[in-house]
Amino acid sequence: MKKSRKLLIAGNWKMNKLRADTEAFFDEFVPKLSALPHKDTIDVLFSCPLPLIATAQTKSKNTVTIASQNYHWEPKGAFTGEVSIPMLVDFGVNTSVVGHSERRQYFNESNETMRKKLLAAQNAKFKVIACVGETLEQRKSNQTTQVIDEQLKAIISGIKESSSQSLEHVVIAYEPVWAIGTGLSATTEQAVEVHKHIRSVWATAFGPGEAQKLRVLYGGSVTPDNATALLSQEDIDGALIGGASLKPDDFFKICQIAAS
Numbered sequence: 001m002k003k004s005r006k007l008l009i010a011g012n013w014k015m016n017k018l019r020a021d022t023e024a025f026f027d028e029f030v031p032k033l034s035a036l037p038h039k040d041t042i043d044v045l046f047s048c049p050l051p052l053i054a055t056a057q058t059k060s061k062n063t064v065t066i067a068s069q070n071y072h073w074e075p076k077g078a079f080t081g082e083v084s085i086p087m088l089v090d091f092g093v094n095t096s097v098v099g100h101s102e103r104r105q106y107f108n109e110s111n112e113t114m115r116k117k118l119l120a121a122q123n124a125k126f127k128v129i130a131c132v133g134e135t136l137e138q139r140k141s142n143q144t145t146q147v148i149d150e151q152l153k154a155i156i157s158g159i160k161e162s163s164s165q166s167l168e169h170v171v172i173a174y175e176p177v178w179a180i181g182t183g184l185s186a187t188t189e190q191a192v193e194v195h196k197h198i199r200s201v202w203a204t205a206f207g208p209g210e211a212q213k214l215r216v217l218y219g220g221s222v223t224p225d226n227a228t229a230l231l232s233q234e235d236i237d238g239a240l241i242g243g244a245s246l247k248p249d250d251f252f253k254i255c256q257i258a259a260s
């Protein structure tokens, strides 16, 4: 697919798989990806649970980026159960998903923690896929734009407060909460409308040049069946994929569509 920005196809494994499953996944996936024509025209990433990262790194043989799903904003300290950016970097991980709606929903993450996490990532030159998205209630009551704006405001504040703004380290993922894991993807029109809005907010914050460079992924029930329609949209620069990233064949099919 000829696009202005390089497509990023990102799997989000959430709290799934054991080490043996991870080995089996990459044993099947890596040869397929390696043989994919034009594979260099796309970026491929997996956001893995921490205990699987070492196995994923070894078995993926540098063909994809292995990322984490979360991190704490402090570099170290008394935060039982958390993991810091320096720990991840020490482990060869330079990217994380951040602010996923499941973190917001079940672990009380807020726009304020998002601001702190973006600030920490930028200061450490750590790459993020920062998630935004509205709930069904918010969409039904016409609050989508307002909710996205508040989430973006926190992300932008964190970036602006950092000593070393590095916008090339930030990808935004638009994931309508009602589309995650439900089998009910947003329509291309719904997704494009929000993606365009995100780019316009970025243009206001950082200028039109940076907005043109920003990659905005769509996430929420992406499958091989709807990937062509979504990824062929000029404003959709890739996908964040949960369910369909657990099966090597489904995920590979989406990579194939992106690289076609």
Ligand code: PGA
Pocket (backbone or CB within 6 Å): 012, 175, 179, 180, 181, 182, 183, 219, 220, 221, 222, 240, 241, 242, 243, 244
């Ligand atoms: P899904 O999850 O593809 O299973 O809807 C997407 C996500 O949560 O990132």
